[in-house]
Amino acid sequence: MTTTATTTSGTVRRGTGTTPILASEALPPGQHFIAGGFRPGITGEKQAVVNPANESTICEVAQGTAEDADAAVLAAVEAKEAWGRTLPKKRAETLLAIADRLEENADLLARLESLNTGKPLMVSEDDVASSIDSFRFMAGAARATTSLAAGEYAEDHLSVILREPLGVVGVVTPWNYPLLMAVWKIAPILAAGNTIVLKPSEQTPLTTLKFAELTADLLPPGVLNIVTGLGPVIGERLAAHPNVDMIALTGSVNSGRAVARTASETVKRVHLELGGKAPVVIFADADLQAAAESLRVAGYWNSGQECGAGCRVLVHESVAERFAELLVEQVGTLVVGEPTAGSDVEIGPMISKAHFERVLGHLERAKEAGAKAVLGGGALEGSGYFVAPTVLVDVPEGAACTLEEIFGPVVTIETFSAEDEAVSRANEVPYGLAASVWTLNAQLGHDMASRLDAGTVWVNSHLVLANEMPWSGFKSSGYGRDLSAYALDDYSRTKHVMHNKAR
Template sequence: MTTNTQKLSLPENPRHFGLYINGRWVETAGRKVMERYSPAHGVLVTKTTGGTEKDVNEAVAVARKAFDNRSWAGLSGQLRADVLLKAANLIRDRAEELAVLETLETGKPITQSRGEIQASAGIYEYAAGAARMLHGDSFNNLGDNVFGLVTREPIGVVGLITPWNFPFFILSERLPFILASGCTVVAKPSDLTSATTLIMAEILTQAGLPDGVFNVVTGAGSVVGEVLSHHPDIDMLSFTGSTAVGKRVLAASAGNFKKLSLELGGKNPHVVFADARLEEAVDGVIFGFCFNAGQCCVGGSRLLVEKSIQAEFEHLLIEKLGRLRVGDPLDPETQVGAIVSDKQHETICDYIERGTKQGARLLTQGTVSTTVKGLFVQPTIFSDVTSEMDIATDEIFGPVLSILPFETVNEAITIANTTIYGLSATIWTQNLSHAMDAVRGIRAGRVWVNTTISGGPELPAGGFKQSGIGRETGIYGVEEYTEIKATHIAFGPRTPWVS
């Protein structure tokens, strides 16, 4: 058995997956087979099935039937919680299998995948509690003859489109909360990273989820995603991905006025004040832009540093970045793995080239292990960046950091808000007034102070501006997938309107 300190070996044969509809596997049959090669090794690791419009329609019909017959929506919160708790235990039972598949498909380090799988099990446990906490309200102030009730009902059939950067973790930040509310689901994972979502469908069936409540149709976004976005029998759609695609999803929702939850792009600032604990801030900044090889929607890709400490801070960044371990994601010593695809690799390299051409100063680039030959990018830091440069305005989604100096708190807040996005922000300071001024002034859905990319499922996640609408996780993440119904109950005889 492989231990957590041993380097893993590549699989001899790829795993083959069909679709998962109505509680059972659907064979690929005559459908297209999609092959996924490890971005770190170039080896075929999984084969998944290209779902069709017909498959999506079948899955939606199955989910609608399961919702209407109340096989899930009609259960008590306790019974829903029991299933989610069993699912958490089964995730832990299959944690190594899930982590290895996650690493092989995404290129992220195995230690990171293991951590995300374990954290995901904890999210299911939190959502189980939320299923029992969901409640409405009552109004006893309407007079002796009327009593008012406000109830929350599951919204119906939810389409769930998840991205390639955190395929299992982001699924876990949505799915158990959707299930806790009583909804049924048709999911479409990224065609690059579908394996762990499919295994989760199998796990939920084993945990006792009724057939048809969670269905997975894999395939291209241009087929499966488009059908889900436009489908008249999808009541709500949760989409995590780019702002550009989010705009298309928003337009498609008009067909039947779908409710939407969108978590989209970000260009997130780290704001470092002169009074910050600099060593801690340096470590946090490097983690913020290098975690998941920079392919993290809430990662900090802009460093706003107080001008009086800029030179010292840049020196510390260069020194620490040189010790970052970039390489084979199957090696437990690796901290930064591969870029997910050729297309994304080309995009990141293009932005690095643009940064130089537009006048930014290349401060430093980290090193990549010479033993690896996959899709790797050297973590890159630019200084002398202005807010008009592409590397300061665009979501690169790679390990590239842009440094912009500031002199006052108000200037820092202004620079932080000079973006179409508002997903997250991180503030480093020991001055409570500076911290609270920045917390209040920066328009972002999540703000960290003296930490970054941390926290559990208790607090909500989402964005301001073009970073999205709606909130996931926490009790808010369950309520998001409900409709509110107001009921007035009259007692006693009715006063005639027509005498």
């Protein structure tokens, strides 16, 4: 590829600093939420929560211990029978009330999310809107579950299928979508009649704690419990606890392995939504302009800190140069800045200094391998953990940047010459969460979708989600379904009751 666009460092648009994004009194209590109320941690230890846009400390929250987790599990155990026996209609009404409460506080939640994560407000507002819709969908799904029809399947015996709650579900959520990923777990778990002990990321606990504060009067005490702290402490205890019936995690592959390993000792169910490295396969007949416009969003949404991001382009060699030009043209218009710098800001910072340095390390190794940054390629000047939106071309086949999850605003472009080559290279990554195919040939689009090893495959689109449809991965991307009525199956158990009706 001979594209000659130059690397640009870009600038970060800064807020004026005169008007804070959120008043300090709107912050939630920095404590655990257990049995319907906030309480300090047993040890009194705390951890700072940092604003990644300017590196300032927002507040401190409790640094939980295994004993704090045990107290939350006890509360969930005590609440599980009554909540599990609540009629689906009543649970649905509660979920709808939660959705209404979130909608009433949508602006507050979006601003708090942006304060804690550095997300542009447009991203946080979308997260909150999707959270509200998740509760409303699950409210309906809870009242319309399906299973095998009751009937006589063995002579003189009537079979009935019951769907029951699992009991107590431990949940570990990530930092990239703190509120939304919590809701993707909370809504179906509650809808299915379970109680919850949730550990948010220690970096981004604020909207989860605010959620608990806002909805405390809507749920019986003990149904939802939040314990803040470190994964190797709180997450490990939830995975090991004999009274936790299931552990559900959204996070890294290493975290998933650790949770699954620990959970195996008590043979509890495990639900994992892990990493991704979504290939974008673009054929010669594709609408290149549409593909470039789509990846402007799908490759860089939430600053690329998105497990379904279209971050690895495989484009037919005959149109690769033209596509690269179009993508650079699109990505070059992205507005990078602090969330207080305007409603049109589209790209925020990396979540932390450690992750910022990790992304920059990926970029350095990519350049050493021969990849060329035709846009971006490094950090942006000033405070905060900002990385320039980056497009890498001349990427060698098999380079680490094409196989490993960078989780930043970076899209790599490789070329292919034959269809079978595109399939094999798209499937060579260890992940299998999402992929997309771009072609105007309907038969080719259908066939390619069936051959790509991913839980979600888009054709002529990327990163469009619907609460009615499942989100789940294959291979190292984990197992278990978020969203859709399938999630209710994951958080329920089926019981077969057979009646002898012979006379």
